[in-house]
Amino acid sequence: MCKDCGCQEGNEKKFFGHDRDIHNHDNHHHDHSHEHGHFHDGHWHSHDSDHEHNHPEGHHQHDHSHDNHIHGDSKTVMMEKNILAKNDEYAHQNKHWLKDRGIVAVNIISSPGSGKTTLLEKTLDALKDKINCSVIVGDQSTDNDAKRLMGKCDCVYQIETKSSCHLDAKQISEILPQVVNDNTKLLFIENVGNLICPAAFELGEDFKIVLLSSTEGEDKPVKYPVIFSDASVAIITKTDLIPHLDWDIKKCRNYIRQVNPGMYIFELSSKTGEGMNSWLEYLAKLVE
Amino acid sequence: MFPPGNFCRGFVKKFWVLSFRLIVMHELSLAQSMVSELVSYIEKNNVKKVHQVTIVIGKLSGAEKEPFEFAFPIAAEGTLLETAELVVEIQKVVILCNECRSETTLDMPLMKCPSCSSRSVKIIKGKEFIIKSMEIE
Numbered sequence: 007m008c009k010d011c012g013c014q015e016g017n018e019k020k021f022f023g024h025d026r027d028i029h030n031h032d033n034h035h036h037d038h039s040h041e042h043g044h045f046h047d048g049h050w051h052s053h054d055s056d057h058e059h060n061h062p063e064g065h066h067q068h069d070h071s072h073d074n075h076i077h078g079d080s081k082t083v084m085m086e087k088n089i090l091a092k093n094d095e096y097a098h099q100n101k102h103w104l105k106d107r108g109i110v111a112v113n114i115i116s117s118p119g120s121g122k123t124t125l126l127e128k129t130l131d132a133l134k135d136k137i138n139c140s141v142i143v144g145d146q147s148t149d150n151d152a153k154r155l156m157g158k159c160d161c162v163y164q165i166e167t168k169s170s171c172h173l174d175a176k177q178i179s180e181i182l183p184q185v186v187n188d189n190t191k192l193l194f195i196e197n198v199g200n201l202i203c204p205a206a207f208e209l210g211e212d213f214k215i216v217l218l219s220s221t222e223g224e225d226k227p228v229k230y231p232v233i234f235s236d237a238s239v240a241i242i243t244k245t246d247l248i249p250h251l252d253w254d255i256k257k258c259r260n261y262i263r264q265v266n267p268g269m270y271i272f273e274l275s276s277k278t279g280e281g282m283n284s285w286l287e288y289l290a291k292l293v294e
Numbered sequence: 295m296f297p298p299g300n301f302c303r304g305f306v307k308k309f310w311v312l313s314f315r316l317i318v319m320h321e322l323s324l325a326q327s328m329v330s331e332l333v334s335y336i337e338k339n340n341v342k343k344v345h346q347v348t349i350v351i352g353k354l355s356g357a358e359k360e361p362f363e364f365a366f367p368i369a370a371e372g373t374l375l376e377t378a379e380l381v382v383e384i385q386k387v388v389i390l391c392n393e394c395r396s397e398t399t400l401d402m403p404l405m406k407c408p409s410c411s412s413r414s415v416k417i418i419k420g421k422e423f424i425i426k427s428m429e430i431e
Binding site for chain 2: 079080081082083084085086087088089090091092093169170171172174202203205206228231232233235236263264265266267
């Protein structure tokens with residue numbers, strides 16, 4: 007769930023709207039329609055008409071089995087198909103397109119407010135006249151981030167995702183030729199501030215970088231293990247604030263290692279510049 | 295003074311519907327991807343009816359069972375999948391230890407071999423997000 011999009015979590019009761027029929031569950035309500043009937047243990051059980059019935063135990067608990075449906079000439083086909091196959095195809099194309107041009111692409115992911123844009127501002131300032139960079143920025147709305155980064159690199163492109171909580175590979179493929187030029191060496195893709203959804207969508211990047219700031223919980227890596235196990239690099243940001251906070255960086259490192267033992271960790275403050283050098287050296291080595 | 299009961303109930307209902315729409319935004323786009331994959335199969339193979347779709351969601355796939363189940367009928371509306379039953383199987387995380395070669399199923403994604411305590415482990419299951427099978431006519 008999009009806990010980082012500002013959504014609610016831990017709701018014990020949920021209400022879902024329903025057009026055709028209403029199922030009242032003790033834990034929640036939800037909508038689905040059964041327009042076909044079933045044989046259940048020798049009797050016909052129709053779900054055709056509008057009806058309401060109670061389920062004692064939460065989700066999808068019926069007092070009858072669904073194991074022995076009789077569905078005429080039905081057959082089961084094994085699919086074994088990746089649900090995000092289309093996105094993966096675009097990501098694959100993007101990856102090759104970038105590789106052919108010798109461009110390294112990194113997908114930067116974090117919660118909102120971890121300091122992705124500030125880090126990029128300082129990074130681009132430091133890399134100016136050294137490495138040709140381009141940036142794609144994803145936000146649900148506004149081009150504020152693109153404005154902040156404008157003029158610091160070859161090209162900045164803002165994608166407004168509107169109702170979507172992540173960037174996808176198709177969006178990237180459509181704008182890649184506009185964003186990079188013959189000299190571009192490094193492409194930063196600043197994803198929408200969200201630790202969950204962007205983890206599922208490959209964009210064609212070489213690897214993912216996840217940011218975690220000292221104002222967030224040390225245990226975020228174990229709370230959001232999908233992205234922390236998928237990314238190759240973690241950056242702990244806002245380290246200048248640590249002396250003022252009840253925040254243990256060792257604990258945070260341990261949590262990262264628990265989820266991803268081989269993860270490369272940078273610790274830096276974009277504001278004071280502390281720790282920035284090793285990050286910049288790392289980027290320089292990437293494009294050598 | 296509190297508003298009348300009916301007004302209150304209406305407000306609470308609208309609030310929950312709105313909240314849940316935000317929560318499933320992610321799963322809705324995943325469900326739409328799945329529906330479009332299945333619809334292209336249905337069209338190619340001249341499928342007349344779909345009774346059941348079984349998918350596998352890995353614990354490290356980034357998708358959640360309940361919101362996906364909610365999002366599926368919305369994404370499937372207007373297609374043959376509209377009346378299909380969705381079965382979601384959860385795949386736990388399985389790691390393979392590079393040191394002692396033992397396989398372990400984990401409840402928490404903590405990348406440490408319980409047999410030899412090595413942190414040199416590889417995730418071999420748990421990232422799946424696949425359409426397993428479809429019962430069709």
